[in-house]
Structures are given as C-alpha cells and as structure tokens.
Amino acid sequence: MVVVLNTEQFEAWNGAEGAAWAAKVQDTGDGPEAELHRLLLAAARVGGRDRVLDVGCGTGDLSALAARRAPDGHVLGIDLSAPMLSRARRAAAGAGLGNVAFEQADAQTCALPEDGFDAAVSMYGVMFFADPVAALTNIGRALRPGGRLAFVCPQPPADCAWYVIPVAALLDVPPQAAVDAYPGPEPAMFSLSDRARLGRVLAGAGFGDVSIEPVHVPHLFGRTPAQAADGFLASGPTRYIVEQDAGLTRERAHTKLTAVLEAYAGPGGVLLPGGQWLVGAVWPGEVRL
Ligand SMILES: C[S@@+](CC[C@H](N)C(=O)[O-])C[C@H]1O[C@@H](n2cnc3c(N)ncnc32)[C@H](O)[C@@H]1O
Structure with a gap:
C-alpha cells in the first residue's frame, strides 16, 4: 500500500x-x-x-x-x-x-x-x-x-522564460506581470x-x-510550436489559466501560444531558456x- x-x-x-x-x-x-x-x-x-x-x-x-x-x-x-x-x-x-x-x-x-x-x-x-x-x-x-x-x-520564475512567456501570452500581460502572478512558495515548481x-x-x-x-539550460517543449502549445495546455499553470478563464477557449489559447512560441523554434525543436x-x-x- x-x-x-x-x-x-x-x-x-x-x-x-x-x-x-x-x-x-x-x-x-x-x-x-x-x-x-x-x-x-x-x-x-x-x-x-x-x-x-x-x-x-x-x-x-x-x-x-x-x-x-x-x-x-x-x-x-x-x-x-x-x-x-x-x-x-x-x-x-x-x-x-x-x-x-x-x-x-x-x-x-x-x-x-x-x-x-x-x-x-x-x-x-x-x-x-x-x-x-x-x-x-x-x-x-x-x-x-x-x-x-x-x-x-x-531558479525564480523571472529567470525561467519557459514559465513567463506562455503565461504572459495567455494572460495578455507583460512578462513582469506574469512573474508577479506567481502565488509564492507553496509546494509547486518554484517552491525552492x-x-x-x-x-x-x-x-x-x-x-x-x-x-x-x-x-x-533550455528545455525542449516540442518539435514544433503547435506541439509545444499542446504540451503547455496539458499541464502546469498554463493549463490552469485556461481552465479558470471561461472567456478563453482552448482553440484561442492554442493560437496565442503557437504564435509566441514561433520565436523559440529551431532545428532542435522549441527550446525555451530557463x-x-x-x-x-x-x-x-x-x-x-
Ligand atoms: C516535474 S516532474 C519531474 C519528473 C522527472 N524527474 C523528470 O525530470 O522528468 C516532478 C515529479 O515529482 C514527483 N513527485 C511529486 N511529489 C512527490 C513526492 N512527495 N514523492 C515522490 N515523488 C513526487 C511527481 O510525481 C513527478 O513525477
């Protein structure tokens, strides 16, 4: 057990x-x-x-x-x-x-x-x-x-583009506001x-x-921006934001994420710094x- x-x-x-x-x-x-x-x-x-x-x-x-x-x-x-x-x-x-x-x-x-x-x-x-x-x-x-x-x-959220970029895109806020939206040292990704x-x-x-x-060291989130957007919508704070926002459809969230992730796509896939x-x-x- x-x-x-x-x-x-x-x-x-x-x-x-x-x-x-x-x-x-x-x-x-x-x-x-x-x-x-x-x-x-x-x-x-x-x-x-x-x-x-x-x-x-x-x-x-x-x-x-x-x-x-x-x-x-x-x-x-x-x-x-x-x-x-x-x-x-x-x-x-x-x-x-x-x-x-x-x-x-x-x-x-x-x-x-x-x-x-x-x-x-x-x-x-x-x-x-x-x-x-x-x-x-x-x-x-x-x-x-x-x-x-x-x-x-x-390291803290401000040093993790893989957190800031998709969260800011979904909330339609500047990066600093995405950092400020992080709730604090509860048991979660940034608690330590x-x-x-x-x-x-x-x-x-x-x-x-x-x-x-x-x-x-950057992290790989998908082979393409669309695949990385799927991953962000399936887990973590990005999934939570879409679940909580009745006005944000999955399709619209996917479009926003795919657009912002284009800048991070290269031959090795979609890599976001952290x-x-x-x-x-x-x-x-x-x-x-
Ligand atoms: C962010 S994932 C990292 C997984 C893996 N180490 C990797 O690098 O892909 C965090 C992992 O910690 C596990 N975890 C969280 N709390 C735990 C606990 N109290 N005891 C054991 N595992 C735990 C989760 O189930 C999850 O697999």
Whole structure:
C-alpha cells in the first residue's frame, strides 16, 4: 500500500499532470536535458558500484542514465505517479536495464532502508513536498554517512522564460506581470527557487557541504510550436489559466501560444531558456549530539 501525505500532489501526478508528463516529448539523448542529467550525475559523483535513489523519478530518464553509470550498483526510482512510473518501467525493460527498479512512494514519508544508498539524485522532483525539511531528512536517512545528494530545481520564475512567456501570452500581460502572478512558495515548481530558502531547507534537514550553483539550460517543449502549445495546455499553470478563464477557449489559447512560441523554434525543436540551481550536499552535515 502507498502511504501518501502529499495527497494533492498525488492527485495531480496521477491525474492530468501525470498524464501530460507521461506523454511529454522526449529529449533525443544529446539535447539540453541530457546536459542537465550529466551535470547532475557528475555533481552526485555516481560511480560504478553505487546504490542510487532517484527522487521524483517520473518517467525514469535520469534513473536509466544512473543505472548505466553504476553497472555494478543499482538504482531505485521513487515517484507518486503511476502513469509516469509505468512509462519508466517500460523504457528500462526495453533498454535491457536489469539494475533499476521503480516504486510508487511518497518520498516525504516512505520507509527507505537506512544507509541504503550512496547517492540520491533528483531532476525537478523535490519542489512538491508539503514539508521539504521532513522530506529531505527522510531522504538523508536513507544515505550512508558521507552519501551525496544532488538535484536540479528551477531558479525564480523571472529567470525561467519557459514559465513567463506562455503565461504572459495567455494572460495578455507583460512578462513582469506574469512573474508577479506567481502565488509564492507553496509546494509547486518554484517552491525552492529562493536560494536562501533552499540553503535553510537543506541545513534544516541535516545536510552539510551544501553547494548551490546557477546553471542555464533550455528545455525542449516540442518539435514544433503547435506541439509545444499542446504540451503547455496539458499541464502546469498554463493549463490552469485556461481552465479558470471561461472567456478563453482552448482553440484561442492554442493560437496565442503557437504564435509566441514561433520565436523559440529551431532545428532542435522549441527550446525555451530557463535558469536552474544545481545543488550538491553531503549527509550528514554537522553531527548533532
Ligand atoms: C516535474 S516532474 C519531474 C519528473 C522527472 N524527474 C523528470 O525530470 O522528468 C516532478 C515529479 O515529482 C514527483 N513527485 C511529486 N511529489 C512527490 C513526492 N512527495 N514523492 C515522490 N515523488 C513526487 C511527481 O510525481 C513527478 O513525477
């Protein structure tokens, strides 16, 4: 049985949000997302025999890469989302990866083996906890002493064109107004985007040697502007805006988004810039007696 404390997130990631992410356009393996994965696994110093936990693993792209880097170790991907986990399991089986497993679990509360992992990694999977300190403490306890944590999370909304551009287009407002419309540090995409808060959360959870480095890697949203518009209408704040605005039909929203996304289309697809924090930390920090 999956014991879930983050029930709203469970519903979202097993509902429309999870379905949209399970269907999302895949980076080809040499695109910008792959670069972020490489940076993240390097920050976690994942080696050949490591036991790796992937938190909020989603469709398992990072888990699969970690499994390849640790052929004599193993990887456990945990996530709330059943549809995303089924895609992860299918992909790992299709790739013949025998050292990766996936479990549906709430990372904030689930029982993980103490000292069970050498490294914990997460790509955009740690911002949705009702209590991030409790969640990161739970993850830390699963690491051996000296175990490494590395994750990627977004910088503030103003630094993420992938948020500002489509939201401003749908609301018909200038970019700054789209930034101001963001509701604040609730459990959502930007909840750890404030660098000082991020540091406090990691220290509060008991991690030490914390590094928080800015990186800027664009994200792929579709092969064409129309496909990217479909993706934006299926998830996140853009889906929410259209749902809430009775005067904005899906067709009209699609037209607005497609028009604004044209400027970001190139041979590699529709790429929107964004800033991320690349975070590294070691478990435990100062040992408290
Ligand atoms: C933005 S997606 C990122 C997925 C994946 N890491 C990727 O890069 O494509 C966030 C993921 O975190 C998962 N998630 C959110 N809250 C969680 C929780 N409490 N425990 C485990 N997973 C969670 C969601 O189900 C979702 O798959």
